Amino acid sequence: MVFKVGGDIDAYCTKCRLDTIHVVVALKADNAGPKRVECKSCGGQHMYHAPKLPSRSEAPSQPAVVNRSAAARNPAPPKPPKAPKAAKAAAKAAALSPPAGASTRDWLRRMEDLALQGGTPIKAYSMRETFAAGDPVSHPKFGKGVVLEVLEAKKCAILFEEGRKVLAMGNV
Ligand SMILES: [Zn+2]
Structure with a gap:
């Protein structure tokens, strides 16, 4: 991302104590990022601070992360994975044994x-x-x-x- 003086940028405002839209006032050397910004809400100038909250585009992923960690905390009960496995094995045995088993027995x-x-x-x-x-x-x-x-x-x-x-x- 290329920053430029006078451009808008999301940043954390130390006065509003909120993420607000700021105008870039000064850039770091080599366009490494905004150095000073001016809050469009309160007009205060301060050092650039990255937004505290994830941007709106990242927000939807949050519930998924919560669910994933919840699932990790409560691993699936041991029974359901076992039952299908046993059923699968039984089905496999049933599929294999009647034709092969009959003639082999004979x-x-x-x-x-x-x-x-x-x-x-x-x-x-x-x-x-x-x-x-x-x-x-x-x-x-x-x-x-x-x-x-x-x-x-x-x-x-x-x-x-x-x-x-x-x-x-x-x-x-
Ligand atoms: Zn502000």
Whole structure:
């Protein structure tokens, strides 16, 4: 801001004890700011004092500051943040578990059955191999699985831990 002698400026008047409009009488060196000012209300001249109150444009921010400090003094009660968090976690679990959980449970049961049967050799999956329903299979990417059904001559459905996959077979 550039100040100039004769210009109006908001300042604190030492006589009125108020922020009033003053006229700049003298400036500090290098235009560093007003040095002496004359009050337009009482006509008194005095050293420039910055206004005590924030200018009108800053005023609206005051209630917000008050609210913010009030909020800091009274942090939100612990319950509300906890409830949504728990609900969120439950919703997340609910969203994840039914599809994945069902097939994983099924897969686990199948794996247990195969283990109980014992002896059934696990075939390494290859599209050149031919499988039958109930065959245990080991796949390089999907891991251990069991053939659910043969869909057609060259396709079978295999249940892996991550779910049912339809894979090619018998491609000699
Ligand atoms: Zn005054």
